[in-house]
Amino acid sequence: xxxxxxxxxxxxxxxxxxxxxxxxxxxxxxxxxxxxxxxxxxxxxxxxxxxxxxxxxxxxxxxxxxxxxxxxxxxxxxxxxxxxxxxxxxxxxxxxxxxxxxxxxxxxxxxxxxxxxxxxxxxxxxxxxxxxxxxxxxxxxxxxxxxxxxxxxxxxxxxxxxxxxxxxxxxxxxxxxxxxxxxxxxxxxxxxxxxxxxxxxxxxxxxxxxxxxxxxxxxxxxxxxxxxxxxxxxxxxxxxxxxxxxxxxxxxxxxxxxxxxxxxxxxxxxxxxxxxxxxxxxxxxxxxxxxxxxxxxxxxxxxxxxxxxxxxxxx
Numbered sequence: 636x637x638x639x640x641x642x643x644x645x646x647x648x649x650x651x652x653x654x655x656x657x658x659x660x661x662x663x664x665x666x667x668x669x670x671x672x673x674x675x676x677x678x679x680x681x682x683x684x685x686x687x688x689x690x691x692x693x694x695x696x697x698x699x700x701x702x703x704x705x706x707x708x709x710x711x712x713x714x715x716x717x718x719x720x721x722x723x724x725x726x727x728x729x730x731x732x733x734x735x736x737x738x739x740x741x742x743x744x745x746x747x748x749x750x751x752x753x754x755x756x757x758x759x760x761x762x763x764x765x766x767x768x769x770x771x772x773x774x775x776x777x778x779x780x781x782x783x784x785x786x787x788x789x790x791x792x793x794x795x796x797x798x799x800x801x802x803x804x805x806x807x808x809x810x811x812x813x814x815x816x817x818x819x820x821x822x823x824x825x826x827x828x829x830x831x832x833x834x835x836x837x838x839x840x841x842x843x844x845x846x847x848x849x850x851x852x853x854x855x856x857x858x859x860x861x862x863x864x865x866x867x868x869x870x871x872x873x874x875x876x877x878x879x880x881x882x883x884x885x886x887x888x889x890x891x892x893x894x895x896x897x898x899x900x901x902x903x904x905x906x907x908x909x910x911x912x913x914x915x916x917x918x919x920x921x922x923x924x925x926x927x928x929x930x931x932x933x934x935x936x937x938x939x940x941x942x943x944x945x946x947x948x949x950x
Contacts, residue, residue, distance in 0.1 A: 640679045640682065641679060644672075644675060644676060644679055647672065647675070648672065651668060651669075651672065654668070655668070691718065691719040691740075691742075692717070692718075692741065692742055693711075693716065693717065693718035693719065693739070693740070693741050694718065694719045694720075694721055694739070694740040694741075695707065695708065695711065695718055695719070695720050695721065695737055695738070695739055695740075696721045696723060696736055696737060696738040696739075696740070697720055697721065697722055697723070697736050697737055697906075698722065698723060698724070698726075698736050698815065699722060699815055699818055699903060699906060699907040699909060699910040700813060700895065700902075700903065700907050700910045700911075701736060701737070702789075702792040702795065702888075702891050702892040702894070702895055703735075703736070703737055703752075703753040703789070703792060704736055704737045704753070705891035705892075705894060705902075705903060705907075706753055706757070706884070706887055706888040706891040706892075707737045707739070707753050707756050707757065707760075708720070708737075708903070708904060708906070709887050709890075709891060709904065709946065710757060710760060710774075710775060710884055710887060711760065712904055712946070713774065713887070713946075713949075714760065714764055714768060714771065714772060714775075715768075715771065716764065720906065722815065722818060722820040722821050722906075723736065723821060723822075723825065724814060724815055724821055724822075724825040724826065724828070724829050726814055726829065726836055726840070735751065737751070737753055737756060738750070738751050739751075739756045739759070753789070754785060754786075754789065757775055757777075757884055758777065760772075760775055761775035761776060761777065773881075774881065774882060774883045774884055774887075775883075775884050776883070777884075780877055781877065781883060781884070781885050784876070784877060784885045785884070785885050785888055787861065788861070788885065788888045788889055788892055789888075789892075790857070791857055791858060791861045791892055792892050794853075794854035794855075794857045794858055795854070795858060795892060795895045795896065796844060797844050797845070797846060797850055797851060797854040798851065798854045798855060798858065798896070798924075799813070799895060799896075800840055800841075800844055800846050801846050801850075801851040801854075802917070802918050802920060802921035803912070803918065803921070804837055804840065804841065804846060805918075806918060807833060809912065809916070809918075810833070810837070811829060811830060811833065812910060812912070813910050813912060814829050814910070815829070815909065815910055816829050816830060817909050817910070818909035818910060819909070820909075855924065858896075858928075859928075861889075862893070862928060862931075862932045862935050863932065865889065865932075865934075865935045865938070866932045866933075866934050866935045869934040869935060869938055870934065876889060876938075882942070886938075886942065887942070889938075889939070890938070890939045890942040890943065893935070893939050894939065894943070896924075896925050896928065897925070897928075897929070897936065897939055897940070898911060898912065898913070898914065899939060899940045899943040899944075900940075900943060900944070900947065901943040901944070901946055901947040902943065904946065
C-alpha cells in the first residue's frame, strides 16, 4: 500500500469508536461499520495492486545532518543513480513514530519496498547495482574487514550524537537550527511542532542518549580512539584507510561521521547547508574540542577534507 490511502483509513479507524459513541449506534449499525472498514481495507489492498500510487523509483527519507544519512546519500550520489530525497524532522519520527532515518523506498513493478538502517541499505545498493554498473559500484563491495570497520564507525556515530547533543541542547536556537527548523524542505507543520515540543524533545533526548558529563567524556574517548587509529593507518600515505589506492564505502562512512564535527565544505552534498553549525557559532567547549581534534589528528582531518573536496569536484 502506498500513498495517502492507508493514512485516511487509519484516521477512520481512530474515529470509529467516537462515531459509535456520539450517535449511540446500535449493535447492528456498529457491526455494519466494522464490515465497511474491513471492505475498505480490502479495497485499499486491491487498489495498491491495480492502481498503484505514483511514487519515485527511489526515495531516500533523511534528516539533513546525520552520519547514517550522509554515508547513504554520498554512496548513492557516487553511484550516479537518480533518486528523490525526502527531508523530515527526524527527532519527531524517532520519538513519536518509532522510526529512524535513513529509510530507502524503492518500487519494483506494483510493489513498494522499504529498507531502514544505513548498513542494510548499502548492502542492497551493492546487490542491486553491481551487475548493472560494474566497476562504478565496486566501492560498495563488502568483506569481513570492511564490515567490521563499518560497525565500529557506526558505533562511533552514536558517540558523536552524544557529543553533539551534550554541547547544543542548552542552546535552544542552535538546537532547533540543527533539527531543521530553518530548512524549508521540511514540512512547515513539522518545523512548528519542533518549536512547540522543544522542552519535551530535549528531555527525551537527555534520557534516551544519557546526556551527562560522564557519558560525554566516554564518547570523546571513543572518538579519540577511532581518530587515533585512522591517523596511524594513514601514516604510510595510503589512499584508503584499510589499504589500497581506491576508496571504498568505509572511507566514505568515516568521512561522513567525522563530518559531523569537522563540518567540511560540501558536507551533505549541499543538502545540509540549512542545518550547518559554523565553527564560530558553536559553544566554546564544543569549538575547543573541534580545534583539538584538527590539531591532534592532521592526517585524518586532511583525509576527510580531501574526500569532501573530491565529492564537490565530481558533482
